Amino acid sequence: MTSPLGKDLLALEPLTPEQIGLILDTAEPFKEISERAIKKVPTLRGSTIVNLFFEPSTRTRVSFEFAEKRLSADTVNVAASGSSVSKGETLVDTARNLEAMRIDMVVMRHGASGAAQFLAQRIESNVINAGDGTHEHPTQGLLDLLTLRDHFGDLRGLRVCIVGDVLHSRVARSNIWGLQKMGADVAVCGPRSLLPNAIAEFGITVFDRVEAAMEWAQALNVLRLQLERMTAGYIPSLREYNRVFGVTRERLERADHDILILHPGPMNRGVEIDSDVADGPHSVILNQVTNGVAIRMAVLYLLAGGRPELAETAKSTPGGER
């Protein structure tokens, strides 16, 4: 393996704490690039990256695209609708055709859990999982970790509660893996119908009441409640959900300490989170978005290139002397 992360970034579950720490550390200098007047470095010049999105996404796709462009890569966006995918082409055929045009990386969002791994095993290009079904969304987990580390300085011993639809959430899964690996204490809170059955067996505290979660937690990661969960019968109504589990200003003020508020977006204001909270002083929701670009730049940088057979000359050039 030439890259310290291996060929692909598919999930946080298989990564070591050292690898996650390396990605977070690498993201730090990339933050500064987005603050420059010329927001571009030549690092990935000549690399071609395909953003293959089988599910609609604005934030994640735009974030990846900015990260790619700020590293000078050439990018192509392929959406499922209006492409050959809608004509019945299989995932592997689509990817192999793209690969025949000599691409270097694929960033993929797909509705099926495991789709990214399935693809990664079948093509030579690096694959970055931008969300697969209810499995994982690793770059979202990483940007949440970075945002928490920015604020608290250290993730070890940090008490973080994930609130909402944990059962269907790839964001929750990546957060749980990432937080636990970095030594944080993780809890979940939500209706029992939206929590995985045996979740407590993984060393995760379960809160039935959001007030209790707030007493405990230093940070809440509030998940988006997918509106179709109501029609599917997981919750009685959105209003009821808001009344019992909504993160409101009244509830935040009743807690005896400050609580940092994260949300992966897009928000349903007035359902899982109130506007007062989303726009309030404890919210780092927009910091998450800013950090997302830096994290994705770091992942692209760490995965890209690296042809070791040509490395002899470079390897013989140590730190001080170039």
Add this chain to the structure above:
Amino acid sequence: MPSASQPSTTTLLDTRAMDRTLRRMADEIVELHDGTEDLVLVGIQRRGVQLASRIARLIAEREGEAPRLGALDITLYRDDLQTIGPRPVVGPTDIPGDIDGARVVIVDDVLYTGRTVRAALDELADFGRPARIGLAVLIDRGGRELPIHADVVGKRVELRRDQRVDVLVAELDGADSVVVVPKTAPPSDAGRAAGGGRSKKSPARRSAAGEASA
């Protein structure tokens, strides 16, 4: 790569010689620029950064006015990123304010092929258009692969390809010195072994559980 391992370490500069050399470099930089007006020293990560701040302090002692200080990590501008194996760790870049019209002096520890300086020039151009860019290096060891020369040189020495210069600075390595070692020798300090460009500045960065490359 075969190593005709002579474990010979030659000292080029000891602590006192390095101090004298830096003082002379500081004087030459001021002389070359007729003072400190619009002067910006930009150190290249890593040891160029410490040398630049050392020189800035010496200039301030003599002139009563310190030049602006910046730091540049050129990793993302390297021309060999497509070929090197493990990704080098990227350190922070910090260019203070506007450098349009400024007189910038790039400071690095060792000048060898000139490729680092080429990358630094490219990166500086993305921050603005200085009136002049100069180059000051503690050691010029010859062996250039690009048409680049230094304006201010601490010590010139011709070395063979199988030799390497290690510059040690008190801030990172405990003591100042410059040594010549065989190219295949282990790094003269522990920190150099791992990432190269790793910085330990903010507490946030240290907090990640476990060093990636300790």
